[in-house]
Amino acid sequence: MSVLIVGSTALDSIKTPKTENPRLLGGSASHAAVAASFFSPVKLIGVVGEDFPRRYLRLYKRHGINLEGLQVRPGNTFHWSGEYEANMNNRRTLLTELGVFETFTPTLPTAHRETPFVLLANIAPSLQHHVLDQMRRPRFVVADTMDLWLNIALEELLRLLKRIDGFVLNDSEAQQLTKEANVFTALCKLHKLGPKYVIIKKGSHGSILSGPKGIFICPAYPLPRVMDPTGAGDSFVGGMMGYLAGARGSIDTHIRRAMIYGSVVASFCCEGFGLKRTTKLKRAQIEQRMKELEKLTRF
């Protein structure tokens, strides 16, 4: 089955103490779509400007990503620029130019409206709602978010949580939303807001799922060197949704393995700037790390 992914499609300029990487392909939907593409057909919903490099359109296509829902509008593509500190943990935003993203309305091609799996990657909750409004009985809907929306669109986000099956957020966002430092107490509180499945991402410490079958402690793949963590969270949730869409059987049967696959794709994402490493990935390399993670956690 296929997965529909809506989110930001951007150009990222990423500075580290050692290098500058201008205008990389980025955005939550780009990372999630490429990650999902290793496991199932992907339909991308987004917007880019006239400046969007053709090579990035070719890159999407090489991954078999359906671009019928990608709008090309007069103006510039959303451009984000950020700088990482030497430890690659702290980053600060240098510049945000919304460009064509400012007036983006995600309108779905008719054929897209029956896609069974929907990933509402990080984007304004109002746009996530707008996509959901157009869908016809999707089988499994997951939303990601970021601290910005907790600050400026909390009401819409809370309303969204009642409409989705799964909610993915990182530990600091979970703490901000629930006022609860303990991850497991935060998970309980998050369920009460609506979603049956809640996943808290903890970066290099892995992630925690709480769902109908209880808690799952999902490890991160060990990386001795992180080049650029931008998009790792999007790759994680994209890989997970791609795997779920490609698997037969119930969500509960597959969601743990799906998270591990997400974790593996996210690890590759961290090993290159932007999508550079992820786009060179072969399925066999994913399976290799999958097996390694099994060995690294077996006792």
Place this chain on the structure above:
Amino acid sequence: MSVLIVGSTALDSIKTPKTENPRLLGGSASHAAVAASFFSPVKLIGVVGEDFPRRYLRLYKRHGINLEGLQVRPGNTFHWSGEYEANMNNRRTLLTELGVFETFTPTLPTAHRETPFVLLANIAPSLQHHVLDQMRRPRFVVADTMDLWLNIALEELLRLLKRIDGFVLNDSEAQQLTKEANVFTALCKLHKLGPKYVIIKKGSHGSILSGPKGIFICPAYPLPRVMDPTGAGDSFVGGMMGYLAGARGSIDTHIRRAMIYGSVVASFCCEGFGLKRTTKLKRAQIEQRMKELEKLTRF
């Protein structure tokens, strides 16, 4: 087989925003010894003053802990007092009265010198050396430490690392010692200092082992409520060494399960002040959480 444990034996006064708990049984060796006692016979090496409550001696004995190596000296028992913030993560020391600990020289009863498993729990590296000097060809020696010794006894600690099989420290200490924020790079650097097995503790994020059989990602047991994390790290390493001493076969065969058992005992430790919860523990309850951890991590 039995395990010899040296470390601090103290009275801990622990304040939280809600309660005060004066003069609890504490110290690295007390926590480690009680944790180890669930799995194998323990010989405790330490010192207490004349003020040491008899009920704590009875408590050690109830756990079958051999007290031949516990010195009772004129003066007061080492007394530590600390205060936790509401989130139970940040603590500050209010008071440290060394008492009889100031002049402690760990002299081993002759019969103790052939104990096969040795845990040098957190204590001054010079005393850890002194214990090792008295041992006759121990099979497996593990040392724990704390930031204080990195600051004031680094040279002796580095010399100790060349004499032990396993080294256990927490993530911030590993970063301080190696100047490396990445856990996996830090592990490589720590091996170069001597130990064949290195374990980095990450609190509620679990722990990571690096050894001859590679990396092991060890989860922490999920706790929705932490009452008092004092001694959790000591319980972890104590439980691990107790399990290893009680297991037949090679270290490599058992160390992963040993860490999981340590993790489980540490989780109980966090659920009560001082050793209050740990001392009420039954082996069946440990096995129950062990099984749960298997379920929580299986994929």
